[in-house]
Amino acid sequence: MTSSQTESPTPTERIPLLGSTSAEMRRSGPLANLPPYRARQVAHWLYARGETDFARMTDLPQPLREEFADRYSLSPDPVADLQKAANGEADKYLFRLPDGRLIESVLIRTPDRVTFCISSQAGCAYGCDFCATARMGPGRNLTVREIVSQVMALRRALVGEGREPVHNIVFMGMGEPLQNVENVIASLRLLQDPEGLGIGWRRITVSTVGLIPQILRLAESDVSARLAYSLSATTDEVRDALMPVNRKYPFREVFEALAAYQRRTRMPVTLEYVLLDGVNDADDDARRLGGFARDLGCKINLITYNPHPASPYRPTPPERVQRFLRLVEPLAPAVTLRQSKGQDILAACGQLSTRWREPAPGAEPRS
Ligand code: SF4
Known part of the structure; x- marks a missing residue:
């Protein structure tokens, strides 16, 4: 251990x-x-x-x-629930941990790849206003066993589909991975170990809301991973409201930590940007976002929002998404647009477990 x-x-x-x-x-x-x-x-x-x-x-x-x-x-955590999107694009797994808590993992299929979206915490303390997991409140860090167990269960589910067992792993499920940085580092070591799961580090992405000391800790550790920064705003005013962590770690200071990470790994980080109708999708947002990416020399991943039932936010309409994309593209080194998968099975993080949830010991729901 x-x-x-x-x-x-x-x-x-x-x-x-x-x-x-x-x-x-x-x-x-x-x-x-x-x-x-x-x-x-x-x-x-x-x-x-x-x-x-x-x-x-x-x-x-x-x-x-x-x-x-x-x-x-050698027991993995049991599956408490499994939902499959009707179009076959996503399977959502709900696992029951030894203490009864529930966590989610999502298997996402596109024609050219399979992605495992895994959780790093049961619950989350960061209170991002658009996120279903935030409604669970602070939970606890997952152990290395609980993190790797998700990957093994999803990999097993692919047996028989005739696809490579794992294409990409993203730490974008429930929780803030870098608040659990030591167990995430140990998990990365085991996922990448040739005597472990043997998955190349370029296939693994850790997504953070921007914890500066932990970004630097990961940069200095003996493991590597792609890093994605969940930005989703271009002004402090909007980001303070959407993601309260911005008051502690303002995004411009996080950019300096990202630059250090890029120097260490020689891999561009990704700025993730969830598009919310009328909140962060104005033309000026697009120009500022493109400018941030240009200055950092990094990629942008635009994400269409998958609203949960209690969310006050709505997804940006498709024609505005396209306009936003056209404004960002000339500025940024690279831009991708990710459509949310599996709306019919509530595939964004935290949505299945908050619907399904039984009271978990120590967890204080906010709503
Ligand atoms: S978006 Fe991530 S960090 Fe923010 S509340 Fe949800 S799980 Fe936590």
Whole structure:
């Protein structure tokens, strides 16, 4: 187990291995007294082949399989609900954590790629005004096991579809990943480890509302990931109202941290911009946004809004989205437009669990 995880077994419980690298697996239980290749065998079965039953790890001697099954657990978190968009573009998973809390992950299909949108926290303290997860209030950080378990479950769901197991992973589900920065870093290490899930860092994006110390922490860590900054406003006045974190970390100061991140990774960050009708979609917003991207040398990802039932905001109409795009494009190095997927299954983060939710211990709903 990593020191940053919060699940610690009592002496009578089985030791959870999912979420540990093969080196970490050797720190406790029978694997501590066995040659390192035994832990590597278990890690290969678990992460490369998705096997969670020791009985089927056929290159381990039978007595070891039985001893490991007695002492270790490989269990992913169970699926509490699954909804599939009618057009096949998105599947939304609701997982039940060991303490009863619920988190969401979304599998998004486009013709050329599959994206896993995963959660990093159960709930969120940041109170962004347009976000369904914000209504849950502060929850808790997910452990490395709970983060990686989502990826493994979604990857398993793709078996049989004849597609590569994973194309892209985005930390854009419930929660602010950088508030859980140590477990997110440990998860990135395991996702990228050739003896773990072996996913290239360029395929993994961490999306943040702009926590400056943690952006710098990630930049200095031993792992890499693409970084996306959820901006969604071009003035402090509008961003203060939409995303209260702007009062602590004003976006112009965040830009300096993003520039440092780009220097460290040599990868352009992305400015994410959710278009809200009449709030942040004026011509001047488009020109300012394009100017920010030009000055930073970074990309822009425009996102159409997927409103949740209690939201006061509406999506920008399609003709205005196109006008906004035309104004931004000449200024920014690169612009993409992402249409929200799976409206019929409430695919934006937090929407399924807030509808479904049972009271979770310690969680104080705001509304
Ligand atoms: S947008 Fe992200 S940071 Fe903001 S409230 Fe929602 S989950 Fe939290």
